[in-house]
Amino acid sequence: MADVGLMFVGAVLFINGLLFLGRIDARGAGVFNLFVGALQVAVPFFLIATATSANAILLDAGIFLFGFTYLYVGIINLAGISAVGLGWYSAWVALLAATIGITEFTRFHATTTGLLWLQWSALWALFWVVLALGRERLTGVAGWMTLILSFTTCTVPGYLLLLGSWGQVRPWMVFASIAVTAAALVVPVLHALRPEEQEDTAPLPAGVAVTR
Numbered sequence: 001m002a003d004v005g006l007m008f009v010g011a012v013l014f015i016n017g018l019l020f021l022g023r024i025d026a027r028g029a030g031v032f033n034l035f036v037g038a039l040q041v042a043v044p045f046f047l048i049a050t051a052t053s054a055n056a057i058l059l060d061a062g063i064f065l066f067g068f069t070y071l072y073v074g075i076i077n078l079a080g081i082s083a084v085g086l087g088w089y090s091a092w093v094a095l096l097a098a099t100i101g102i103t104e105f106t107r108f109h110a111t112t113t114g115l116l117w118l119q120w121s122a123l124w125a126l127f128w129v130v131l132a133l134g135r136e137r138l139t140g141v142a143g144w145m146t147l148i149l150s151f152t153t154c155t156v157p158g159y160l161l162l163l164g165s166w167g168q169v170r171p172w173m174v175f176a177s178i179a180v181t182a183a184a185l186v187v188p189v190l191h192a193l194r195p196e197e198q199e200d201t202a203p204l205p206a207g208v209a210v211t212r
Contacts, residue, residue, distance in 0.1 A: 003161035010155030020143030030077030040067030087132025097121035
């Protein structure tokens with residue numbers, strides 16, 4: 001069930017990446033965010049209710065971080081209200097996601113999954129910078145990073161989990177995807193740092209939800 005949810009998280013991140021880039025109407029994106037947000041809140045409720053260990057509850061609870069993000073995005077887009085609060089919530093999510101990533105390394109020895117969590121932490125930290133701190137010229141960077149991570153951290157891992165093949169993924173493969181992501185973001189970052197560029201108004205963000 002959680003693996004299916006991760007696939008749809010890839011879809012909502014893809015939509016939200018396009019939203020950051022101004023390619024999709026905010027209200028239309030908001031509706032889809034509500035769909036995925038509801039899914040990513042219902043799934044952990046079920047998983048936690050049927051969990052048989054404290055470790056399972058710990059890991060499944062992390063899904064709420066992202067499910068509530070998507071609900072928040074959907075409501076903001078449909079109501080047309082300020083995204084500053086969402087930006088500060090994203091800072092909290094980034095902190096918790098980094099903590100869960102470290103826990104994956106140290107407690108569960110799951111390097112590949114821990115690396116996914118750290119990438120989500122970095123993405124939500126960027127949402128915080130754009131939405132809460134008002135660094136609007138980084139909106140394009142946020143859009144491209146969201147688009148890329150929608151595939152590398154959600155769609156592809158989710159599909160591999162459904163195939164039962166995620167266990168065959170080695171840490172170097174995830175490090176390689178991180179390197180490719182960093183290389184792909186060089187141009188958007190340089191564009192954002194050009195002194196003559198005017199800051200644009202940031203659209204509303206995206207979300208990443210995790211599943212096990």
